[in-house]
Amino acid sequence: MDSVKERGLFYPPDPSSRGSCFIGGNIAENSGGPKAVKYGVVKDYVLNLEVVLPNGEVIWTGANVLKNSTGYNLTQLMVGSEGTLGIVTKIVLKLLPLPKYDLLMLVPFKSLEKASEAVSAIFRAGFTPSGLELVEIDALKIVSAMVDSHAVPVTDDIEAHLIIEVDGNNMDVLMQDMEQIAELTAQFEGGEVFFADDAQQKAELWKLRRRVAEAVKTSGYTIEEDTVVPRAELPKLIRGVKELGKQYGFHAVCYGHAGDGNLHIRINHPTIKNSHGSPEMTAALRALFQLVKSLGGTVSGEHGVGLIQKPYMDIVFRNANLELMRSIKRAFDPNNILNAGKIFDLA
Amino acid sequence: MDSVKERGLFYPPDPSSRGSCFIGGNIAENSGGPKAVKYGVVKDYVLNLEVVLPNGEVIWTGANVLKNSTGYNLTQLMVGSEGTLGIVTKIVLKLLPLPKYDLLMLVPFKSLEKASEAVSAIFRAGFTPSGLELVEIDALKIVSAMVDSHAVPVTDDIEAHLIIEVDGNNMDVLMQDMEQIAELTAQFEGGEVFFADDAQQKAELWKLRRRVAEAVKTSGYTIEEDTVVPRAELPKLIRGVKELGKQYGFHAVCYGHAGDGNLHIRINHPTIKNSHGSPEMTAALRALFQLVKSLGGTVSGEHGVGLIQKPYMDIVFRNANLELMRSIKRAFDPNNILNAGKIFDLA
Numbered sequence: 001m002d003s004v005k006e007r008g009l010f011y012p013p014d015p016s017s018r019g020s021c022f023i024g025g026n027i028a029e030n031s032g033g034p035k036a037v038k039y040g041v042v043k044d045y046v047l048n049l050e051v052v053l054p055n056g057e058v059i060w061t062g063a064n065v066l067k068n069s070t071g072y073n074l075t076q077l078m079v080g081s082e083g084t085l086g087i088v089t090k091i092v093l094k095l096l097p098l099p100k101y102d103l104l105m106l107v108p109f110k111s112l113e114k115a116s117e118a119v120s121a122i123f124r125a126g127f128t129p130s131g132l133e134l135v136e137i138d139a140l141k142i143v144s145a146m147v148d149s150h151a152v153p154v155t156d157d158i159e160a161h162l163i164i165e166v167d168g169n170n171m172d173v174l175m176q177d178m179e180q181i182a183e184l185t186a187q188f189e190g191g192e193v194f195f196a197d198d199a200q201q202k203a204e205l206w207k208l209r210r211r212v213a214e215a216v217k218t219s220g221y222t223i224e225e226d227t228v229v230p231r232a233e234l235p236k237l238i239r240g241v242k243e244l245g246k247q248y249g250f251h252a253v254c255y256g257h258a259g260d261g262n263l264h265i266r267i268n269h270p271t272i273k274n275s276h277g278s279p280e281m282t283a284a285l286r287a288l289f290q291l292v293k294s295l296g297g298t299v300s301g302e303h304g305v306g307l308i309q310k311p312y313m314d315i316v317f318r319n320a321n322l323e324l325m326r327s328i329k330r331a332f333d334p335n336n337i338l339n340a341g342k343i344f345d346l347a
Numbered sequence: 348m349d350s351v352k353e354r355g356l357f358y359p360p361d362p363s364s365r366g367s368c369f370i371g372g373n374i375a376e377n378s379g380g381p382k383a384v385k386y387g388v389v390k391d392y393v394l395n396l397e398v399v400l401p402n403g404e405v406i407w408t409g410a411n412v413l414k415n416s417t418g419y420n421l422t423q424l425m426v427g428s429e430g431t432l433g434i435v436t437k438i439v440l441k442l443l444p445l446p447k448y449d450l451l452m453l454v455p456f457k458s459l460e461k462a463s464e465a466v467s468a469i470f471r472a473g474f475t476p477s478g479l480e481l482v483e484i485d486a487l488k489i490v491s492a493m494v495d496s497h498a499v500p501v502t503d504d505i506e507a508h509l510i511i512e513v514d515g516n517n518m519d520v521l522m523q524d525m526e527q528i529a530e531l532t533a534q535f536e537g538g539e540v541f542f543a544d545d546a547q548q549k550a551e552l553w554k555l556r557r558r559v560a561e562a563v564k565t566s567g568y569t570i571e572e573d574t575v576v577p578r579a580e581l582p583k584l585i586r587g588v589k590e591l592g593k594q595y596g597f598h599a600v601c602y603g604h605a606g607d608g609n610l611h612i613r614i615n616h617p618t619i620k621n622s623h624g625s626p627e628m629t630a631a632l633r634a635l636f637q638l639v640k641s642l643g644g645t646v647s648g649e650h651g652v653g654l655i656q657k658p659y660m661d662i663v664f665r666n667a668n669l670e671l672m673r674s675i676k677r678a679f680d681p682n683n684i685l686n687a688g689k690i691f692d693l694a
Contacts, residue, residue, distance in 0.1 A: 071427075071668075
């Protein structure tokens with residue numbers, strides 16, 4: 001990412017784990033990150049992959065081109081397949097011209113639901129921010145304490161913040177857009193807007209956002225979900241999460257890529273500390289994913305399925321879907337030698 | 348497309364066949380069109396598909412969301428599968444906010460190769476036009492005569508034109524971008540720029556561009572190819588096409604979505620009028636696709652494979668790729684009841 005930037009080019013996918021993850025893993029999971037709201041996710045930048053198949057054959061999945069209608073899209077089948085179909089050994093990515101400027105602001109909201117309502121309104125007004133993140137106040141308190149930051153004043157009447165970034169090549173336009181977006185947030189009881197004035201303030205805000213996951217995990221929110229719903233349904237999802245918390249006796253904090261409808265939900269239960277092996281937590285998570293499904297969403301927006309989410313696949317996919325996926329797995333890997341047992345069971 | 352525009356929304360895919368094609372066919376072929384250079388192709392807008400499988404099961408391939416890392420990407424496997432895997436019965440598309448303004452200009456070039464060199468330079472300078480089309484003069488002469496248009500002066504010292512569109516929400520920025528792009532084209536011996544002043548002039552230019560395919564076909568250019576290469580390799584492809592014409596005794600006109608590296612090549616041979624059944628034309632087209640492959644490209648950018656391009660799949664795909672595609676086809680459609688014989692043979 002940094003090395004292409006030096007050449008005036010831009011590779012937008014920017015997962016929060018960017019300090020520790022590798023691009024091969026990003027392809028396996030179809031990773032996202034804050035810029036996805038304007039620029040899309042990993043799958044939107046992968047043009048061609050060299051793959052070692054389970055039978056030892058080496059193929060290129062496509063061609064080094066921006067458009068391709070030549071046979072089945074094996075490239076997109078590999079992206080997000082979590083290492084179950086083949087081993088990626090070379091990657092051809094699309095790069096964009098690097099936008100010259102970006103502006104960042106933080107807007108506090110008295111109500112988490114109102115904050116999530118403002119998200120859709122920004123798009124309906126014709127803006128496409130390059131970042132539109134939501135962080136619930138509990139998460140912001142925890143991360144601010146962890147990194148000893150006072151960048152964001154944490155007051156009792158605030159429930160959530162939106163972090164809003166715009167980017168482009170014309171600073172006047174960006175300033176206008178930011179002002180108009182700020183005005184718009186006031187209609188949703190948004191409070192006083194904090195504009196990040198310089199590179200250092202921007203870096204501080206992004207650092208806070210990036211370290212939320214780690215911070216809430218270490219402070220007891222050990223169960224991690226990666227729900228995604230249509231953007232306009234975010235308020236219903238958030239309301240539902242809070243109700244489920246009351247019903248099942250857990251506390252949840254919500255944060256994530258609100259502009260994509262991709263909400264990370266971290267759960268703190270007084271006694272149950274992981275999502276599997278407990279009938280009570282399984283029931284709670286099934287209820288959560290049934291809600292997500294009823295809103296048109298699904299189990300994972302950018303984290304993948306692996307082992308942890310596997311028990312919930314039946315909620316969002318009919319058996320006919322899972323059978324198709326199994327048959328694709330068998331076609332690629334008849335002896336089940338690659339990452340067996342991930343995403344679904346074969347039997 | 349028009350019905351979402353009325354609501355201030357934007358569905359960018361805009362194939363030249365838009366008067367006669369259907370959206371189901373667009374999904375089957377992963378269609379493109381002039382706006383793909385900025386906005387991507389059909390695959391970039393399809394979020395979820397209801398599909399009737401060959402076994403009679405009805406599935407939804409994904410979810411109605413902007414990000415999805417939940418199992419294999421069956422949605423993208425269906426897009427571009429040319430009706431061989433299932434029958435699409437419902438479609439969920441992503442829409443964008445409609446850009447408020449667009450500007451259009453036409454730039455003549457003394458050399459086809461120089462015109463194609465200018466294409467890459469525009470992106471390297473940081474611009475992302477919403478349309479960047481190349482039309483060789485022979486094609487423009489034919490279509491101008493067919494529709495009886497004098498919109499574009501056709502002079503003997505011009506070999507090709509670029510049609511360049513920019514869009515966005517700020518007219519001042521668009522004017523600046525257009526001026527800078529126009530200046531840049533002069534470095535590639537671009538001639539006097541023609542700015543389309545009003546909606547009527549824009550419509551006239553786009554009409555000329557859209558009707559090129561039909562015009563050249565009826566005037567003898569009956570063999571149609573849909574090559575795609577990395578954008579920077581366009582000059583080499585164009586030079587190669589002309590050399591192959593001399594070698595195999597045909598005349599070719601080039602036009603298409605130069606900004607994507609997607610070049611339509613129409614071939615006029617004095618005696619051979621279609622691409623199959625003639626060993627001589629088969630040899631010529633194999634040589635063309637070998638060139639395309641050597642440049643990192645492939646057989647079809649947006650038209651698909653069907654029956655006509657099937658004999659050339661071995662040039663761009665190893666047998667291991669084709670075997671994988673066949674195994675996917677068998678997994679979906681073991682009795683080969685859907686569009687049998689398209690893309691590849693099963694046996």
